[in-house]
Amino acid sequence: MDFSSKFLENAVNEVSRLPGIGKRTALRLVLHLLKQPKEHTKYLTEALTQLRNEVKSCKRCHNISDTILCDICSNSNRNEEIVCVVEDIRDVMAIENTGQYRGLYHVLGGKISPIEGVGPQNLNIESLVEKVKNKEVKELIFALSSTMEGDTTNFYIYKQIEKYDVTTSTIARGIAVGDELEYADEITLGRSIINRIPFANSLKS
Template identity: 60%
Template sequence: MNFPSKLIEDAVNEMSRLPGIGKKTALRLVLHLLKQKESVTEELSHALLALRKEIKYCQKCHNISDTDVCSICRGVRRDRSIICVVEDIPDVLAIENTSQYQGLYHVLGGVISPIQGIGPDELKIESLMERIRLAETEDKVEEVILALPATMEGDTTSFYITRKLKALNIKVSTIARGIPIGGELEYTDEVTLGRSILTRVNYSAD
């Protein structure tokens, strides 16, 4: 692709690093920004810089947050007896958009994948166990929902967590398989995802 300006080329190259953005789409975005007022580009730049410098991760559930503890963990109307375990942050957003779940979350930051060199120690599994142990005195956790991908890696992670939770006498359930095998939660429609949360089933590691 030939560019009339090195500045445009550099901007296109940087924009095309984003997932799902090819060179042609990146060029359209760059040319669109050029047509806007300079303040539009400045506001976009400031928002992205603030995102990188000021974003925090919740100390309890590892969700993205503006503060040390996210708004979900601080929410007075959340059911603290249930924790929904998800692979990553987009899954939290997807479930929240269904408006069918009022419990808490725990973001693992991935799933167990020996092929990619990701083991249990690379995930936030131990902090989940510690979180449940600390809740023994108040706001006791009674159920853990495993809302992980319907893949081999997701099932391996579910099995590992279930075995870890067995000693804590916690009810373990998994979302109903309304989610297609190999599907990712963030791409699942809200009706299917909401129904899967409501019709969750018990999960056994036996």
Template identity: 90%
Template sequence: MNFSSKLLENAVNEVSRLPGIGKRTALRLVLHLLKQPKENTKYLTEALNSLRNEVKSCKKCHNISDTLLCDICSNTNRNEEIVCVVEDIRDVMAIENTGQFRGLYHVLGGKISPIDGIGPQNLQIESLVEKVKKKEVKELIFALSSTMEGDTTNFYIFKQIEKYEVTTSTIARGISVGDELEYADEITLGRSIVNRIPFEQSIKG
């Protein structure tokens, strides 16, 4: 692109570094900011800088937090002995929205993915094994997405902790509530039949 302004070119280049944002979209976003009052750009950049420089990682669950111990980990009403293993904060938010889980989380920060250069040492796995070793945890719930990377990560962690006294489970895979059977994929439908649950149990939820 042939910009008439170095300032504009520089801003477009920086914005287009963001994932899923091409040059054209970046230009559209930057021109939008130019049409808005200067305060809007100030608020946006201040919010990004504050976040990047001040945000912390909870020392217990490694979730994004404003404090050293996050709100969930510091809540004494929650059951410390049940820990749900997730990939990132988006999974924590999704599970919290259900209102069905009263335990704590452990945020790995990703999944094992050799193709992206992410090995076990890049994730918060050691501190999870440490929790299990110290008998702080009675049950681990694996809630990673069921992709090859997710399954690999689950299995890697399982191998590290199987010698210790801890119950492990994974979230149930099955047909979504409200979905038609005929459109479900075969693997999901197959699992939902193998892992069927007593009818009485299903009507309680």
């Protein structure tokens, strides 16, 4: 791409460094900003700068927060003895949206993935093991992706904490609500049969 302006080229290059945004999309976004009043660009850049410089990581659960302890960790109505282990803050938002969970979270910040160069030392695993060791936690719920990396991470953490007195569970895998059996894959369907639940329980919620 040949640009008629160095400023334009520079802006397009920076925007296209974002994940999933190629040069053409970047050009479209940047030209959109040029057509809008200058305030739009000002608000956008200020919001990003402020976020990057001001935002904190909750020192207890590593969720993104404006304060030292996030709103969930500092809420006295939540059950502090149950901790749900998730990959990132989007998972916290997703689980919070269900309204079904009243415990705390622990955000790992990713999952073990040798291909992407992410090892256990890059994740918030040590602080989780500390919590278990100090008996702050009675139950750990693993809520990671059902992928090779997710399972590896689950297993790694499990090996670190199995010697301590803590209950561990993993979120149920099975047929999604609304799904038809014939379209489910065999592994999911197989697991949903092995991990069947009393019918009366399925009437709840």
